[in-house]
Amino acid sequence: RAKDEGRSRFSAYSSEHSRLIQRRLKIEALLRRAIDDELLEVHYQPIVSLAQGKTVGIEALLRLRDDQGELISPADFIPVAEETGRIIEIGEWCLRQSCLQLANWHRRFDPELYLSVNVSTRQFQAHSFNNTLEGAIHDAQIRPQHLMIEITESLLLHDNQNNLDRFEQLKSLGCQIAIDDFGTGYSALSYLMKFPLSVLKIDRSFISPDTEENFEQGIVEAIIQMSQSMNLKVIAEGVETQQQLEMLRQLSSDIAIQGYLISKPLPVDEMSQFFESSRQADTRVSSGQ
Ligand code: C2E
Ligand code: MG
Ligand code: MG
Ligand code: MG
Secondary structure (H helix, E strand, O other), X not given: OHHHHHHHHHHHHHHHHHHHHHHHHHHHHHHHHOOOOOOEEEXXXXXXXXXXXXXXXXXXXXXXXXXXXXXXXXXXXXXXXXXXXOHHHHHHHHXXXXXXXXXXXXXXXXXXXXXXXXXXXHHHHOOOHHHHHHHHHHHHOOOHHHEEEEEEHHHHHOOOHHHHHHHHHHHHHOOEEEEEEEOOOOOOHHHXXXXXXXXXXXXXXXXOOOOOOOOOHHHHHHHHHHHHHOOOEEEEOOOOXXXXXXXXXXXXXXXXXXXXXXXXXXXXXXXXXXXXXXXOOOOXXXXXX
């Protein structure tokens, strides 16, 4: 009896295990063809300044389409791309594509709009990164000031010379550097201060916790105060409700927000429509006077 149970538990385990392996192999195969077969697309999510009451930036978020036309989430394919090294060419593609799109939106809607792009540690540290970045900026004819590079806290733990040089290169080029998912990793103040950063993005787990109700007021307030004293700008991620927006506004009128309350990430055409329709004041964010 016990033996049978053990065996069926094992086969349940091994079939789950082989399902995961199949999925992993499928993603690896898709990633190998992703650029040539045009399986990637970039979606964009607006970033809204509370003080200005309008969209001031957009974050580029990558999507992978399988052969059935289903979108695969970056949470599923980015880690695979990082492990296999594909992240370098995919990240480069995303950067070039989104810079060109930014230039288009500059012409059509707002010449001050900035673009924020996620860059993996492995991509950031690659020798080719600086050339890639300069090439993307040059070819799109945008100004480096309009490009924000999002990295994660873990990168700050590698304070080796190579890493510090890379930060200095970005800074002298004129790009902004943001720490994504801030508060979830380990970054002591002393680490933050070593690097020329411009923005902290407060992780959405503090803004809209899965446990409902509680906005992590204390943590959010502490991050905002710390940012002000370090002269860093703040973007609150994952703002889903009007109530969360009001609580943030009470903590600071000087931050920007991003989240489903404003919009989910949108394909290019829908993002254009969003700009089109927000030529009228955004009533959700304006203070209503
Ligand atoms: P991220 O950079 O922190 O991006 C924010 C994620 O939160 C996005 O998920 C976005 O759709 C989601 N989000 C935004 N507002 C809300 C909200 O109000 N509620 C909830 N529940 N979620 C919200 P997405 O697009 O699935 O991307 C997941 C992660 O994948 C990104 O997290 C980023 O770390 C990574 N990623 C996406 N594109 C790229 C890329 O081009 N390169 C690299 N290296 N990583 C990328
Ligand atoms: Mg991000
Ligand atoms: Mg992230
Ligand atoms: Mg984030």
